[in-house]
Amino acid sequence: MTLAATLRLALQALVRNKIRSLLTMLGIVIGVAAVIVTVAIGAGARASVQNSINSLGSNLIVVQPGSVTQSGARSGFGGASTLTPDDGLAIAKLPGVASVSPQVTIRTQVVAGENNWQTTVTGVAPTYTFIRSWPLAAGRFFGESDLAGSAKVAVLGATVVQQLFPDGQSPVGATIMVKGAPFTVIGTLAPLGQSGMGQDQDDTVIVPYTSAMERLTGLTTVNALLVSAANSSEIDAVQQSLTALLEQRHRITPSQPDDFQVRNLQSIAQAASQTGAxxxxxxxxxxxxxxxxxxxxxxxxxxxxxxxRTREIGLRMAVGAHAKTILSQFLTESIALSTIGGLAGVCIGALATILVASIAHWPTTIPAQWVVASVLFASMVGIFFGYYPAQKASRLNPIDALRFE
Amino acid sequence: MSAVVEVRGLRKIYPLDGNEVIALAGIDVALAPGEFVAVMGPSGSGKSTFMQIVGLLDSPSAGTYRFEGNDVSTLHGDERADIRSRRLGFVFQSYNLLSRTSALENVELPMVYAGVPESRRRQIAVEKMELVGVAHLQKHNPNQMSGGQQQRVAIARSLVNDPGLILADEPTGALDTKSSADVMQILQRLNREQGITIMLVTHEPEVAAYARRVVTFRDGRIVSDAQNVDRAA
Incomplete structure (x- = not known):
């Protein structure tokens, strides 16, 4: 008998007992669907963590001011005003450091013609687009000369473009007012989307940090230093050497706590993906x-x-079925049950995943290798658990089987 | 032409609780092509065992069995299955049709195992169903048919591989008088018009009367073997 004929016989037998076949499959269906849903949610969460970390720049080390104690009350991290652009310049000279950008942030109202919008103005160095791997959408980014001259130039994030220039014309060349000072728009950034924390990263105006410090904050300190390691294997070494450098520059003795905090996103990402694994x-x-x-x-x-079906088996043998044919018929039935169950499980799991994604707004990805693996495993379950009953069927004596009541 | 069935010194012994039960104690008989033979005898006479051996469902303990000229006494499972599939047709007391399966598919079943291509299967099945007058029941499932109709479908099934011998084991055992007569007339007609060799096992003399020759078993031996003069003409 051909494979197709055997498969046909098996499917006919399953169709003859629809309800029973469906109930028998149910265990496999639920098992596979559960695998698909949980894996899809797990993989989606991992991918989104990885994505948001990558969107921040993969080799990024963030230095933030530490906590200060004033009259016994300890501020949180960032409370101290200790980091200066000069710290950044010193760090840039360390081996293994690709580039450094100070970061100054201030929330303020920006105005363009009749439109205005409250957003985060971020003062950074020209290396910022490289550190964040953030491409431009139009125009140019500011350079060293703009930085040196505290030029009043700005690069807009996609959300700000939408809010200030809703009619769709290019904002490049336009003037926007930031805290009363006119800034010329020289470029716009490509959309990055939400950060891992759910913040809209595109809701920002980027200006040279010198301009931000002089014209917007009036401070000599910065909110953070963004350091990009030359490659990911050097992150730990760079982190240690910059900690030592800053301790020395800030004259921190071993008994004192650091007045800054260093965070390394790669290690957070690794921990997250290990947990996921x-x-x-x-x-x-x-x-x-x-x-x-x-x-x-x-x-x-x-x-x-x-x-x-003993009598059926007896009859099939009497009219010429070989023992092997009976074995393969019953084995095919159980493999068909488990494989169809597996495929149904994948479909139901995929539907449930789409439902979860649309209702709970969770990021989900269905990894193809898990789909293939779970269907294969279901088929193997069918072979393993179907063999004994099939063998029992094939060993029946046709005379006894035909007489069976 | 060689005999369809030719047995010499056929013995069958079953072990039972450490003893031996002699089911067949040396049978010598031959069936010529075109014969219609009734095998009679009380239960325990060995007639069923004889039919199982002739039908290649069982093998003899001793003696030889030649089927269509070939010695088949010592064949193994799959070899016997192949001969059953290509050269033998079976009709059972309890019809043994597959439930929830149309009459047409039931009739096609032996051809599935004989490897007949699908298009031909349908054609042959319809042809044989017409021959026994059940062509109109093709789509019916067994539970939608009377006993007589089911047995006729079973006869159509036994015909599809153009067997050299049809073995009918108490074919009327579950039927009323009218249906019994119908079924026996069909077998008789197949024998007369198509020249099909039939071996019928029964314990009812009225049924055996349709055959041309009656072989009677008792205690594992043949006690009489006679032409059925009344109906042979």
Whole structure:
């Protein structure tokens, strides 16, 4: 008998017992659907963490001012005003550092003609677009001469462009008012979307940090130093050497706490993805157990089915079926049950994932290798748990089988 | 032309609780092509065992069995299955049609195992159903048919591979008088008009009367083998 004919026989037998076949598959369907949903949510969360970290610049080290104690009350991180652009210049000379940008942020109202909008004005160095791997959409970014001259030039994020220039014309060349000072728009940035924390990263106006300090904050300190390591393997070394450098520059003795804080996004990302990997293994374990339980269900029903169809088996043998043909018919039935169950599970899992994604707004990704692996595993469950009942069927004696009541 | 069935010194012994039960104690008989033979005898006479061996569902303990000229006494499972599939047709007391399966598909079943291509299967099945007068029941499932109709579908099924021998085991055992007569007339007609060799096992003399020759078993031996003069003409 050909494979197609065997498959046809098996499917006919399953269709003849629709309800039973569906119930038998249910264990596998639920098992596979559960795998798909949990993996999709897990992988989606991991991807979005990775994405937001990448969008901040993959080799990024962030130095922020530390906490200060004033009259016994300790401020949070960033409370101290200790970091200066000169700290940044000193860090830039350390080995393994690709570039450094000070960062000054201030929330203020910006005005363009009749439109106005409250946004974050960010003062940075020309290296900022490289550190953040943030491409331009139009115009240019400011250069060293703009920085040196505290030029009143601005580069707008996509959200600000939308709010201040809603009629769609290019803002490049226009003048916007920031805290009463006119700034010329020289470029716009490509949209980055939400950060990992759900902030709109495009809702910002970028200006040279010198202009921001002189014209907007009036301070000599900055809110952060963004340091980009030359490559990811040097992140830890750079972090140690810049900590030592800053401690020396800020004259911090070993007994004193640092007045700055260094964060390394790569290590956060690694921790996040390791947690994710452990979760995936746990899920795989739970999934394997549920699929094995589903397999036992299949074996149970196949045993009942063989007993119930003893006369049918006897007849098939009497009219010329080989033992091997009977074996493959029953084995094909259980493989078909488990594989169809697996495919149905993938479909239901995918639907549930889409539902979760649209209702809870969680990022989800369905990894193709998990789809393939779970369907294959379901098929293997069918082979493993279907073999014994199929073998039992194929070993029946046709005379006894035909007489079976 | 060689005999369809030719057995010599056929014995069958079953082990039972450490003893041996002799089901067949040396049978010598031959069936010529075109014969219609009824095998009779009380239960335990060995007639069922004889039919199972002739039908290649079982093998003899001793003696030889030649089917269509070939020695088949010592064939193994799959070899016997191949002969059953291509050269033998079976009709059972309880019809043994597959439930929830149309009459047409039931009739096609032996051809599935004999490897007949699908388009031909349908054509042959319809042809044989017409021959026994059940062509109008093609789409019916067994539970939608009377016993007589089911047995006629089963006869159509036994015909599809143009067998050299049809074995009918108590074919009327589950039928009323009217249906029994119908079924036996069909078998008789197939024998007379198509020249099909039929071996019928029964314990009812009225049924055996349709055959041309009656072989009677008792205690594992043949006690009489006679032409059925009344109806042979």
């Amino acid at each position: 452990v979760m995936e293994f746990l899920l795989a374990g739970v999934a394997a157990v549920s699929l094995i339980v589903g397999g036992i269900g299949i074996m149970n029903i196949m045993m009942v089915s063989v007993t119930e």
